[in-house]
Amino acid sequence: MRFVILKEVGVTLRTYTRDIADRRLIFGRDNSFQTELRRRVDEYFRRTGRRRRDCPQMYLKTAIILAAFTGLYLLLVFVAATWWQALPLAVLMGLSMATIGFNIEHDGGHQSYSNYAWINRLMAMTLDLIGASSYVWHWKHGVIHHTYVNITGHDADIDVGFLGRLTPHQKRFRFHRWQHFYLWPLYGVNVIKWHLYDDFRDVILGRIGPNRMPRPKRWELVGFICGKALFLTMAFAVPLLVHRVWPVFLFYGVTMIVAGAVVSVVFQLAHCVEEAEFPLPSEGSGTVENAWAIHQVETTVDFARHSRLESWLLGGLNFQIEHHLFPKVCHVNYPDISKIVEETSREFGVQYRAHASFRAGLASHFRWLRRMGRLSAANLGGTSSITERVA
């Protein structure tokens, strides 16, 4: 069972037990839902002849996004001469960076971009290009978050430090009652801390929160250092050759805050909303009641599933249920797979939840922050309401 789980998130049993064994959890053993789901999805790919990876539309999308990013960078650094030219370019640049993260890096990092490991690695390294370490991200997101989603004390994505209370099982401070207002700008600022401090801290300590992370060795360490050097050169050294200091830092800040806020909010809509569950493992045995696949579905919420534009821009992160179940399938397949997942979930009595739009998800995240800021007593989280009635 555990081996099946870990194959899903892309690590081997041996690697996992060596590196984060100090806090490992055990999921429920009834795999019938996952087995049937896999059978149906396998059948879908057999029947349609569609590719799981190396999808032509992904290569086209990558070219468009990277061309936009390069063009915006050149315009911002070498052409913009006034603040009213630089400001919209910085905002668009932030959005293009978020799009690289959602589409290219995320698929590459999960090995769902291509059947060739080197292509996946190359695509994953686009994260280094926009400031964050792809090495640390693999452990933080690909392994820890994807295995322990929404489990307080294990999933680093739901821990924003003392400034925010995102789950019913985190300590509440009085000032959290205003968190549904003040957290939004902090989401943006947080990405600057991630790039310039968190990555270095995690690599030096060999830890991500309570979970151990192997320190990068040899080529991994070379990649980490070169990635940071490349980003700092692009973000500061090159612009400082043609501009004064304050505009460089100002527009770096604008770009990063836009990118960080968009990335954070999109990821928060999948797990930090009223409809998601926040289960705790049993004390002592560390057992999570549900089987791994059921846990993934019930702790995750889709949104805007019928918007082709949002699906294109967000790289399938509006289909996070499908992504968590099939992280090694390229995101362009998620809209079709979602119908199979939804139907199978209904048959097995698993709660499949989706918001009809991005706005509905955003409103639910706002209400969840307000609710977590107001309650001090244990709140088991999740509701039975399904925002988008599924046919």
Ligand SMILES: [Zn+2]
């Ligand atoms: Zn992911």
